[in-house]
Amino acid sequence: MNIYDAINQRRTVHNYNPSTINPKVLNRILAAGHMAPNHKFTWPWRFTVVGPQTRQALLPIAYKLKNVTEENMKKRVRAKLINPAALVVVTQARSESAFQEQEDYAATCCAIQNMLLAAKGEGLGSKWSTGSLTQHADICQLLKIDSEEEKVVGFIWFGEPKNIPTIERPSIGEHIHFLD
Template identity: 40%
Template sequence: MFLQLVQQRRTIYQFIDQKVESKKLNQCLEAAIWAPNHGLTQPWRFYVIGNQTQQALTQLYAKLRADKRALAGSEEHQAIYLKACDRFMANPQIVIVGQVCSSDSVKSKEDYAACACAIQNFQLAAWEQGLGVQWSTGPIINEAETYQLLGLNSAEIKLIGILYMGYPECIPESQRLPLSKVVKSYP
């Protein structure tokens, strides 16, 4: 049932050590591109990360995390760095989402909304297949080095999300306000 799928989907932060089948990943991508988008701009781009690229991104991710939390060169910095490497590499699959840039601010806003719809389609298709996703807007997507690694020009594509995915190790709880708090009806 659709409502059950939507309500039961959770953001997943820990994954078991099992690869994501490319057929399942393709189903998620296929669902993503059928999201609504104004003027059929189809502003989304998906960058499917392979092992070699994940390793390169790992170093960047770990550096950003360690630099934020400890003094470069310190033992603490090194410990955070190594832990972050393990954490990033433990993601069985990573997909980075980009939005095609537009100089028109209205179009840009609408295109971001369309990309968000696409990501939610992706997440729901994943969940239906037993897979979990964490949609992150963490700092790695803003780094010039990430664009370089992916061979992207930041004047053409803006990276808007990084999707970590795999089979869930545990499923967290979440909650929402009741409808009565967020819906107002008019006669």
């Protein structure tokens, strides 16, 4: 896929059909993430590929967070967490320097965008989420992430889109200044 087509056509996909991912495709997407730029060769990104059993374990936390008790609401939450073909949790290695932490966050975000674009090229939808589930106090323990060493930058969902949203972008002119 042409790089501009991938950039222009990538959309955050919220709803997915139940699907699976070819491990080779997932590996290509992860490898694209690992190609991101980073300052001072800190390679700050970490990728946790969350398998089906662990994804099931996310459900009770999500139900509690959203106060979900009714079966039809549980079904909607299940669709959100179980339908996507893959969940990759991206974390960033912590740093003692605030400046390095900022640089590393930028690099980790580049890694995520690489993965979102690679997924588009693979014909998959994707979503970067920083919602309440991603920040829940029990999440790191569940995902075997040492929260003293790493912090969660996002849950990245991949899969077959049920629908692709359209959004209105402000005109690019408001975002560019040309100087003589």
